Amino acid sequence: MLLKTKGVLKMITREHFLAVLHGESNEVFSWTMSFFNELLAEKLLGKDCIPSDAIPQKEFNFGASPQADWAVKALYAERAGMPAVPVGWGVGIYFGHGGPGEFREKSISFTENKRLTLYETGVHKEVRYNPHFYHHYNYPLDELTMDMAINLPNPDDPDRYQGLADEVSYHKNRNRMTFTSLNGFFSGIHYFLYSYEKFLMDLLLKPDEVKVLIDRLGEYNLKVAEHLLQAGVDLICCCDDLGSGNSLLMSPELYRRYFRPWHAALAELCHRYGAFLHLHSHGNINLIMKDLYEIGVDILNPLDPYENMDLSELADRYGDRITFAGGLDKFFFDWSPEEQQAFLENLFVKVKKGFFIMDSGGIPENVTREGWKCFEEAKAALKNKYQR
Template identity: 25%
Template sequence: MAEATMTSRERVRAAFAHVQPDHTPCDYFATPEIHQALLSRFGISSEEALLDIIGTDIRVVSPPYIGPPLPRFDDRSTMNIWGIRKRPLPNEYGDYMEPVNFPYAQWTSVEEAEQFPWPDPDWFDYSAVKALCSRYPHHAIVTGSFSVQDFINGVAFGRGVEQTLIDIATEDPVFLYILERRHRFYMEMISRTLEAAEGRIDMVLCGDDFGTQRGLLISPETFDKLFSERKAEFFSMVHAHGARVTHHCCGSSAALFPRFIAIGMDAVQTIQPRAAGMDPFELKRTYGRDIVLHGAVDAQGWLQAVTPQEVEKEVRRLIEEVGQEGGFILSPSHNFQPDTPIENVLAFYRTVAKARGERPGF
């Protein structure tokens, strides 16, 4: 254990350097239902205040959007910069925003795709980034989101899942054109964000879901052919600005870990224990010196079913075993889902505080 107390930023940077921090850093991801329940529980209105209370180490900074107004509709749907209209669709426990317009679905030629009003990186105010970063002098700062790059989901939202999987199998030129549009957009947007931050941003969150519950969604060879080079270029750009990459990837992606490491991925976010081959303890033993594990507390059913005492036991075990010698950022394996008892969410962060020798006030 390190002797001196680290700042949150130092703690996260040590974890990425595979050096033992004073304490395992932790992060927060939640659905709107859980987020609102936590705000109500503490009688607060801001995410920043919530993160301060539960004691997380990472804060998000993004350049403000200043582009054309994004349409909003009477059915509560909204349109994003990619022309995808999403509406909250109910499930048993809450709502998820799902696509409802599929604007790319009918395209059969690159010429049709070229006519679409694609987003412009100029739609963001990079001049505001440095001041936003200055609000968090002691925290690690991340920019980006699950949607950065996100070649498979990002295209499927506009083209449909089935068509996108066919596109990948046939290497359809329309798919490849959209993929490249997304890649070039985020290369420029994130590069300009990092440049504006002048070294103060520590991490970039990006994503793509390459796994199913039982194995890979695509073959390793397809990953190499369609995605690897673009991922490597993006990671190299991030590293050139002194930042690290944490890459969101749902499902069973363990078979791609050697490739992830080879192309410069620093961390995998969404260590989903119930997916095949994704046991965090085994991943730590196999890849712990080469890639950071970001996640690992099972939000896919386990957190919903156990007691707060069981949450504490598992979180302590993860800190003590997976957190050894750095290489680990503790967080839920995905967003805390709407059916998760709030007491279990609080038990998660209460355990973190206790492990740091603090007395949590919740």
């Protein structure tokens, strides 16, 4: 059964999603990772499908999405080309971000070209529009010590998850898969607690202090994840960029020492509740693919060929346990429609197992309505041609 309407892909059912995940179907579905910003999403998809929680409000918000947005988020997921609905306040536009599983964010100032926000941990973020740019600053930790104060919210506060189970049930009762976000174990440090450059250096220079920090966040994350799973969420999406275009950001040994145990614990926790772990990592992470396979990651994205991640080869080697999402080149949306079509068709031909087509790092600002329409129609046409 092909799910499409007038040449454009429709959102899929739970049965179709799970068939791909369990290796029972070789169908190819779409999963849009992100849009560079909410203004672009509105331009390409229509204002009526952009939820009210797409950008941070003036106060920290917790729990479920506003109830009026539940149907809106389903419409957003369908138009954006997503196989599951984002649940939780702030989950939607950006993969792996927002919702009760990530430290909450509130708006400080907003202008036409820039917004400033503050997270619960005290770190600030600046987001610029056209061209897209963001960075974090004013971290709560200036240096790592064995007795450093790591101030995190209470992960067991019921207000953080208020109404989430009802939102999840709303979508499950309509045969939709649901997902929400969780802080990364690596990126959760350099987004919210400690600067990226210092953290990378201290992985080598201050191993004991680094372990204290990672373990503190890891314990917090697992407690939060269990509350999300108790609410019935189907997929936990965790953003943990571990690679550069050439290789890992750390040695495989450092990954195994600091982060593999936490990724493994999260995967085990998800499986205990009958749920799934969807891990995001940019970069060439081939050196730890066996690790991710062994610990039980269910879905992995984005596998950018520009970063030497070959979706076809990885699916052949690890596809009996990992379902892959991605495969698009970093510069895919700079190409002509003909080049895009040929690239997509090559994926349909070479990747034999079911997978999700996903952008490499968000739909960029240069994509026009016509360009988006061509992309959607190309995917639908290839599904029809190859009966996938």
